[in-house]
Amino acid sequence: MIKTDALIIGAGPTGLFTAHQLKLIGLDCEIVDNLDKIGGQCIELYPDKPIYDIPAIPECTGEELTNNLINQLKPFNIKFHLNERVDEVKNNNGKWEVKTNKGTSFNTPNIIIAGGVGSFEPRKFPAKNCEKFENKSIYYSIKDKTIFKNKTVSIFGGGDSALDWAIELSRNSKVNLIHRRDEFRSAQSTVDNMYKLSKEGKINLFTKYQLKDAKGSINLESIDIEHENKEVKNLKTDFVLGFFGLIMQLGPIAKWGLNLDNKTINVDTEKFETNHKGIYAVGDICSYPGKLKLILSGFHEGALAARACFTLARPNEKYRFEFTTSSKTIKSRLGVKGD
């Protein structure tokens, strides 16, 4: 069980800056995020898109913003738990006990939820039967490519993941590539390479088709794909891979007894505390009268929630407000020289 002054859920810009605020005032924190990398929506949804409304930064991309926030955290040693999703939150004698899906557990007086619109999960096939074969013959990511050797693999999608895997697996497997339109959104060289393999018969390309049904009693045997004009084809296949990007789901947070309002968590505007003492929500996931879903609002909310954490983490001390420009204590925490 890891003991920490505050646990932050979500490593997006708000979570990162909140961590910085906590460390500045002398509190420990750890961060959990379901994604495999730091940055949240900024890195997952729009790493290359420019943002124009970060104070004092006329223009930066989602990736640049993330890198700058990570750099700002350099003076501190913050433990990140990536690829982990917080599943359980329980109160035990005024402290919160938190468990992730990987079994990591925390004991903390403060939980700050900076979860954006929830955790990112792969988008799945709409067809009902697909669930039955999920993780047996239908996958949304690849962990071990050797299982596809000498098998028939049907890949759905039109982006980098779908094309890269179609090309890679075509070396040792029979590959069907199925996409809902004629255009692909990938590097031109990748698209050219895929068409070349298709001409050579190494990839069977089906465009304007989508998955209609998955068939098989115990194991997957075949799939039905449907053309835009409703014509249906049956393809024998051993495996199906779907690459439709990620979707945000509120997930387990919905079960923690928090007051929710349409996928957001109600908070007060003094501490950004939820209806549970010691659980705060900041950034896109919180709501209060006047809430703006801007990154800068998340920074403000995180700064105030961090101060609120102090009271519960250091019940016998009094929080004293200090500026980074003048405080010797803060400067020593940052590892910079005082005047």
Place this chain on the structure above:
Amino acid sequence: MPKITYIEYNGKSHQIDVANGLTVMEGAVQNNIPGIDADCGGSMACATCHVYVKEDWFNKLPIKENGEEDMIDMAFEPNKFSRLSCQLTVSDEIDGLVVQLPKKQA
């Protein structure tokens, strides 16, 4: 004010007055129409405000900008009349627009 009609998957129809300049997505969200999630808030990054535009309206709408079709690839059960409602700005020209909502957004 232009009227936009949103038809839920179950057939329930909502005719809403939406001010010029708002998007069809905002018209739905502000009026609590079920079936439009708009997780990313309109930055064309999530495909959870996906709608099917009635055929007779589809060709009257401004054409898709770069990136919208890529995002529609991610949508739940897209078809050739799919649009992202965050990219449809309400104006007098689209007064009377009818959009159908998918079974779900994700």
